[in-house]
Amino acid sequence: MIRFPAVAALFALVATPLAAQAAGPAPAPPPLPELDAEQKAQLTCSAVFAIVASDQARGEEAALRFPPLKVRGREYFVRFGARTIDKTGITRETVKVLLESEVERLQKLAAAVGDPQGTLTRTIAPCLPRLDAEVPPLAKPTLGQCAAILTLAYEEVHAREGMAGPEARDLKILSAVVESRQRKALAAKGLSGDAIDRSVAQEHDRMLKEALGTGPGVEKYDLQTCYEFAKPDEKSHY
Structure with missing residues (x-):
């Protein structure tokens, strides 16, 4: 199967208004093919997944539902x-132009009806079953896997930025x-101190090997589960 080396960049296109994406005169777009009904449906789903993924990355509460x-929308x-x-x-x-055009169409439709969230919800509803059929849901990591994933994330950010930024401190x-x-x-x-240390280290090493492998790495896991594990107890805070 063909894979695009920079497909993640296509999803980044919806992170900023389309009007701001062109720094100068854009070249004439290539002629677009006439898609059949199924291809049009898949294109619409690809576009709405890109929009929602962008909103999720910004922490938009409605998108986090x-x-x-x-990962799955990109795939x-x-x-x-x-x-x-x-x-x-x-x-x-x-x-790429097909995706950009469909994102723009959906954004204009949402603006025209004055109900962006409702339009998004109605558009994505028939797409979620398609997504489940095409790309299996993310695996839910265990507590140990989450500990390793978050530790690896912290180590990566710390190595790159030190403790200067909030991301490293939060992680x-x-x-x-x-x-x-x-x-x-x-x-x-019933594990003892040394056995606990070994178990934690082994989980870390397994996850590191997985992250460095040729597969999807930690992106195959539902990382929201890890944040659920990190939530403070009702009577405590940090």
Whole structure:
């Protein structure tokens, strides 16, 4: 199957208004193919997944009601693009223009009816079953896997930015909270201090190997589960 090397950049297109994306005169767009009904439906779903994924990345509360779409929505679009290229002979650039045009159409529709959230909800509703059929839901990580994922995320950000930014500080707190809960859970199973240390280290190494592999790495996991594990207890705060 054809994969686009920079497909993530296509989803970034919806993070800013379309009018702001062109820094200068844009070249003439390639002619767009006539899509059949199924291809049009897949294109609409790809566009709405891109919009919602962008909103989720910005922490928009309404978008967070939907399943995480950064990875699965991107994969859905990649598969749509590959099939469309195979069937129509169009280029990757044309597929990109198709997505941009459909995102713009949906945004204009939402503005015209004066109900952006309602339009988004109605548009995505028939697309979610399509997504489940095409791209399986993300795996739910265990407490130990989440501790390793958050620790790896902290280590990566710290190595790149040090402790100067809020992201590293937040990840340090989250990883410490989840690892502490992992250790308590292991102790409740009867493990001793040394055995707990070994178990935590082994989980970290397994997740690091997975992250560095050729597959989707940690992106195959529903990371929202990890933030649920990190939530403070009702009678505590951090």
